[in-house]
Amino acid sequence: MSKFMILLYNQPSTWADLSPEQMQEAVQKYFAWGDNLRKKGIYLGSDKLTDGVGKVLRGKKDVRVTDGPFTEGKEFLGGYYAFTAANYEEAVELTREHPHLEYGGIVEIREIHDMHRG
Known part of the structure; x- marks a missing residue:
């Protein structure tokens, strides 16, 4: 099994129109x-x-340190999930049902390469 991470990107307006109940x-x-x-x-x-x-x-x-990331008018990284799957195809199938897509978010899937020593 391989490790995968999905990165959840939002638009600034993704959540703005939802009521507290929604x-x-x-x-x-x-x-x-x-x-x-x-x-x-x-x-x-x-x-x-x-x-x-x-x-x-x-x-x-x-090294310069600045405030950021700046999110005006573009998507921004809002969260992540990590899980195991056999391959990218399985990771995509698992992710298809993620509610972030229902709310208009963007989901990026990346494989994690284990860099642990020993």
Whole structure:
């Protein structure tokens, strides 16, 4: 089995039009999707990232630190899930049902290469 991570990208308006009740319903769908991975024994982890708050580092010798990422008018990384799957095809099939797609989000799937020593 290989490890995969899905990266969940939002548009600034993705959640703006939802009522508190609709937002709670969406959160429950995300929890249920993760619970399904747990039941299958393939869940590795997940988290939501803070909205628009972070730091960006650039440079080689003189590393510059700036506020960011800036999200005006474009998608931003909002969270991730990690799980195991046999291959990309299986990872895609598992991800097709993710509620992030239902809410107009973008989902990127990446394979994780294990870099642990020993």
